[in-house]
Amino acid sequence: MSVEPIHTQLGPEDDDAALSGSDREKLENARPIPRITIHAWCDSAGVQRPIERAAEDRRMARAHVTVHGGGVRAATEHYAQNTTPNLLIVETRVEPEYIMKQLANLAEVCDSSTRVVVIGHFNDVALYREMMRSGISEYMVAPVSLADLIAAIESIYSAENEAPLGRTIAFVGAKGGVGASTIAHNVGWAVTNLFENDVVIADMDLAFGTANINFDQDPAQGIAEAVFAPERVDETYLDRLLSKCSDRLSLLAAPSTLERVYDFDETAFASIVEVMQATTPIVVLDVPHSWHAWTRRTLAEADEIVIVATPELTNLRNAKNIIDTMKRLRPNDPPPHLIINQAGMPKRPEIDPDDFVEPLGIKPLAVIPFDPHLFGTAATNGQMLEEMTPDHAVVQKINEVARVLTGRRELKAGSAGMLQSILKKLKGQ
Structure with missing residues (x-):
């Protein structure tokens, strides 16, 4: 499957003046994102736009960001033949009871070193806890702002208990x-x-x-x-x-x-x-x-x-x-x-x-x-x-x-990554 990056023209509502006071505070306190490769797979324009805006922020100047369409399903098909990045952001609009099964398919083609941020459309505490137990780095509920995204990425790579990135x-x-x-x-x-x-x-x-x-x-x-x-x-x-x-x-x-x-x-x-x-x-x-x-x-x-x-x-x-x-x-x-x-x-x-x-x-x-x-x-x-x-x-x-x-391979034969616990859990169901 060939997936091309999507690019849209941002409207006036997307300029800096649209930032809320809390968003400005998040950006002021955020440290620069390290030199990582970030792939985002979006399923809606409402999530795609803030990710594209975040990619242009000065705090993301070191990172390489690519935005694709198609959500989790397109990402799973793409990485069956390609290497996963340092950070993977995927949007899903499926019901909470189906999200974990969807992520299990992604786990089969995900490298062990890749960290995953999931953007969903359901504010479900039980789902959030399940994802955290399964090794997902962050679960965010749409709509998200560029400040939310940058703060989430920064927190993943600056947590005190995190091992060095490199x-x-x-x-x-x-x-x-x-x-x-x-x-x-x-x-x-x-x-x-x-x-x-x-x-x-x-x-x-x-x-x-x-x-x-x-x-x-x-x-x-x-x-x-x-x-x-x-x-x-x-x-x-x-x-x-x-x-x-x-x-x-x-x-x-x-x-x-x-x-x-x-x-x-x-x-x-x-x-x-x-x-x-x-x-x-x-x-x-x-x-x-x-x-x-x-x-x-x-x-x-x-x-x-x-x-x-x-x-x-x-x-x-x-x-x-x-x-x-x-x-x-x-x-x-x-x-x-x-x-x-x-x-x-x-x-x-x-x-x-x-x-x-x-x-x-x-x-x-x-x-x-x-x-x-x-x-x-x-x-x-x-x-x-x-x-x-x-x-x-x-x-x-x-x-x-x-x-x-x-520790990388061009083709993944199976999951070797942080989402393994999802597969184990599903097999036991």
Whole structure:
């Protein structure tokens, strides 16, 4: 099913003067909405109009909002073949006794990380409680105002007991020159294209970082300004330091100069990562191959760790040391992931991938072949691999890595999300 966004011309009743005093107060107290993707599926013009108005509000400037028609049924058909967004807003006009069954069908195609706001036309306390028990983030009764919508979204992502919005994926090389930065940048690019997620790539190698070159960027400011002025780091300040690589991909670039030394304490990058997590769904940390207190802490606190290694003895030793150290620091987490890069280099003695991973006790996320022409051309042109050759086998491997690291799939075979309890309840009826 192909669903086109709907756009309507707003009437005079929709201008700012129509805001009530309580609505103005809600907007004044609302914080900016983070960099999330929001899809709204409306079943009436009365709900569609305030959502479209909310999308144009300055507090929603970071979010990507798309408005569709058709309500819950159209959303269910659409996401049977497409990835669900960070936040899903669906309108339903069915009777309360049928709403939960309707949402159960949506649950079967809903990703686990997607949060759901339901807009209904019945003020039913029992229904509201049932939805809250089932994992729905919010139930609103039509009519709704743009202030109601923004306040509801803001409350979902700013609740004190909420985990940070963003997941951090830290890439580190088992040795210098193994291509960890290149893999990190291409995986970040893949996430934005595959899942329409906003991504920030933070180049943490202040002296020799390559992200600005790989993305053909020359920002005047970047991560150095943040790390040397931690007292200034907040959402607004960090926004000014980000360089836009695409509509959904931002770069916190390294200066890549040797004008000063970069000796940092253990917590130097903690506040920067925390702010990025609070505003962006996926944060890719390009960690340099070094062992300092701050690199150790960055890896230990990341949601996912990816070690990039070439199939050589030194890389094997270093990868094992990193894996063993992370197991001690993160006893309740899975071991780091491993990507074997530059496999099959001519005339270089190599360890077979199966023999390489055996002492590590993990399976490789991907084995990427040595292809100097492909990677060299991309680096020279300041492009990502997918921009040059989207059908290349290496690009497909990187896309698979992106799927694994984000826990996403292009096609959903069944519900894996927060609405599972709806299905269980209905099966018991």
